[in-house]
Amino acid sequence: MVETSMRRTPQRLGAKQRVEAILDAAETRFAEQGYESVTTNAIAAAAHVPIGSVYQYFPNKEAILAAVAARYREGLLAIYDRLHQEAAQQPIVALVADWVDSVVVFGSRRMGFTRIMLGAGESPTLAAAANALEQEITAHATALLGVLLPHLSPLEQEVRARVCLAALHAVLGLALRLKGEAGEAVGWAIIEQAKPLLIAYLSAEVARQNASG
C-alpha cells in the first residue's frame, strides 16, 4: 500500500503557507485537467514551490490528492454539522434549500469537489480518495434524512441519502461545467433546479410515508 498521509505537519508559518499553496495549485489543476494528466512538477511550478519541497510534505502524488480531499472533508463536515442542528426545527423545504445552497456555495468555491464526489474513479487512486469522503458524507446525509423520513429503515434512509447526494453533486457539477462552456446564465438556471429536484423527490417520499403510516 502506498503511503498517503502527510509526511510531516509543517510547523513554521512559511511551511503551512507552502502546503496550502501546493494544495491550491493541485486542486485547480486536478479540476481542470484531471488527476492523471497533472504532473507533480506542474503542481510545484504553479505553487511556486520547488518540487523537492513538495516531496518534503507529501510522500507521493496520491498523498496530494488525499490532502485535497481532506480539505473537502473539513468543509463538508462543517456544513452537515450545521444542517443537522437545524434539521428538527425546519420544514422540509427550508432544510433542503439550506442543504442545496450550502453545497452549491461550497462546490463553487472548491473547484474539483464535484469531480471527486462523482466518484468517476478516473483512476484507482482517485477512487480511493473519493470513497472515503463519500462514506462520511453519506453517513451525515443519512442522519439528516432520518429526521425527515423516520419511518424508513436505516438502509432505506441511506439509499435516499445516496440518491440525493448523487443527484445534487451531478447537477452542481453540470452547472459549474456549463458556466465555463455555455455561459453563466445556463449554469445558474441548472443550479436553480437542484432545489426543486430534491424537494420533489423527498416530498413525495414523505407523502408516501404519511399515507402508509
Next chain:
Amino acid sequence: MVETSMRRTPQRLGAKQRVEAILDAAETRFAEQGYESVTTNAIAAAAHVPIGSVYQYFPNKEAILAAVAARYREGLLAIYDRLHQEAAQQPIVALVADWVDSVVVFGSRRMGFTRIMLGAGESPTLAAAANALEQEITAHATALLGVLLPHLSPLEQEVRARVCLAALHAVLGLALRLKGEAGEAVGWAIIEQAKPLLIAYLSAEVARQNASG
C-alpha cells in the same frame, strides 16, 4: 488537430470482430481504470490482439475512446428514437419509467457509459468525446420533455432535460459502482429510486405548469 476517426473500415469479417474486441476491451478498461490510466498495450492484450493491429484500425488512443463513445451514441439514439415515438401516447409515469428502464439496461450493459456521461473531463481528450455525446443526448431528451412540458420555452426545456440526464446518469453510475463494492442489493435499491426521482421532479413541474396555465 488530432485524427480521431477510424483509420480503416474493417472489410473482412474477422476484422470487424477484431475491432469489436478492441472496443470491448477498451470500454471495460476505461470503465475500471479511467482513460488516462489505461495503456494501449493493455487494451491490445485484453483484446488478445497485437498492438500493431490496434493501430491498424485506430490512429491513436484518443480514436479508440471516440469509437467507444460512438457505440454509446448508436445505442442511445435507438433508445431516444423509440421513446420519442411513445412520448405523445403515454402518461408521464409510463414514459419516465420507460426512459429510466431503457437507460438503466443500456448502462448496465455498457460499462463506462455513465463515466463518460458524467463528463468529469478527466482529461481534455475525454471531455471532448463526452461533450459531443452529451450535446446529442441533451437534444433528444429536450425533445422528449417538450411533449410533457410544452408550455416551457425551449431553453427551459433543455435545462430540465439536462437536470434529468445528470441525475439519472449519476444515480445509475452510483448504483453500478455500489453493486461492485457493496453488493447487488444496494445497487438495485439505488436504481429503483431513479424513477421516483425523475417522476417526482417532472410531475411537480407539470403541476406547476397546469396551475399557471
Next chain:
Amino acid sequence: MVETSMRRTPQRLGAKQRVEAILDAAETRFAEQGYESVTTNAIAAAAHVPIGSVYQYFPNKEAILAAVAARYREGLLAIYDRLHQEAAQQPIVALVADWVDSVVVFGSRRMGFTRIMLGAGESPTLAAAANALEQEITAHATALLGVLLPHLSPLEQEVRARVCLAALHAVLGLALRLKGEAGEAVGWAIIEQAKPLLIAYLSAEVARQNASG
C-alpha cells in the same frame, strides 16, 4: 549481409512497368525526404502498387535503393562511354563542357542522383549503395582524365578525377536544391559555374604538366 539483389526479373510487360513505377516513386521520395524517412508503404502507395507486390520484386527496402542506384549506373555508363570516345579528338574545353552538360542533364532528370553521389552516407545502407556507384564512375572519370593528363600517375589521375566528380556533383546538387528554394535563376547561375570551375582546375593542371614536361 542483407539480400540486395532483385528477387526476380519481371517477365511480363505489366511486371516490368510495375518495377519501373516502384523505382520512380522510390527515387522521387528518396530525393525529397531521404532514404530513412521514406516508408516502403509510402513508396508502394505512390507507385499505385500493393505493398505485397513490392516485396515480390524486392527482398527489402535496401534492394529498392540498390535498384535505383543501378538505374543511375546505367545512365552514367552511357555518358562516360560516349565521353571516352570523344576524349582524344576534342580540346579540353570542349571535353569538359560535354562532360558537365551531360551530367547536368542527367542529374536534372534523375532526382536524387546527386544526393547519392555526395555519398553523405545518411545510413550505412545508403553508403553502401553509393560506394559501389562511386567506384565505377571514378574509374571512368579517371580514364577520361588520363587522356588530358597522361604524365600523371594513375593514382594522381584518380585523385583529380575524384576531385572533379565531387565538385561537379556538389555544384549540381546545390543548383538543383536552390532551384526549388531560391528560384530557377539562381539555380541556373550556379550550374553555369560548373564548367569554369572544372576547366580552370584542369587547365592549370595541364599547364603545370606542360611546364614541367
Next chain:
Amino acid sequence: MVETSMRRTPQRLGAKQRVEAILDAAETRFAEQGYESVTTNAIAAAAHVPIGSVYQYFPNKEAILAAVAARYREGLLAIYDRLHQEAAQQPIVALVADWVDSVVVFGSRRMGFTRIMLGAGESPTLAAAANALEQEITAHATALLGVLLPHLSPLEQEVRARVCLAALHAVLGLALRLKGEAGEAVGWAIIEQAKPLLIAYLSAEVARQNASG
C-alpha cells in the same frame, strides 16, 4: 535481484560538461550513421548519460541536431571573421590557402560538419538545420569574395561563393571519407587538391575581370 554495484557514482559532472558530452556523442554518431539512423538512446549511451538527462537539456532529437549545428556555426564564424580581416592585405593565393586550410582543419576536427554542409537534406529536420547554417556561411564567403572580385554584382559574388563552398566542402567530405575507407594517403592527396581547385577557379575569374575592366 541483489544490488551488487556500489551506490550511484557521485561523479556529477557539471551541466556544461554533460551537454558537451551529449553533443560530442551525437556529432560522432550523426557523422557515422546519419541523423535518422541514430537513436536518442544510442546518443545517451555513447555519452554515458541516462536518456532522461538528455531530455533534460534537449526537448527532442531535433534540438540535439540544432545544437550540434550551432557549435559548427560558432567555429565557422570565428574562421570567417579572421579571414575577412586578412582579405584586403593578402594576395589571392594566400587568402584562398588560408581559407582552405582553416576549413580543412575545422572539418577534420568536427566530424559530421561536411555532411551537414552538403545539405543533402537527408530529412526535413536536417535540411532545416543545414539551411540556416548555409545561409550564414554563404554571406560570409560572399563578403570575402567581394574583396577579390569587386567588379561583380553582389549576386554574382554570391554565386561564386556558393560554388566555392560547395566544392570545398565536397572535396573535404570526400577526403575525410576516403581516409577511413581507402587510407590516409588518398585522403591527404585529395585534400591537397582543394587549394588548386579554388585558386584556379577564382584566378580565372580575376583574370577575366581584369581583362574586361
Next chain:
DNA sequence: AATGAATGAGAATTCATTCAT
C-alpha cells in the same frame, strides 16, 4: 531543511516485413 538536476521504467506510436487468403 531546502533544492532541482538526475534517473530510467514505461507509454504511445511506427514501420519493415510476412503470410493467410
Next chain:
DNA sequence: AATGAATGAATTCTCATTCAT
C-alpha cells in the same frame, strides 16, 4: 501470383521520485 491485413520490435519522449549538494 497477388494482395493488404497483421505483426511486434524498436523508437521517441515523459514524469514520479530520489538524493547529492
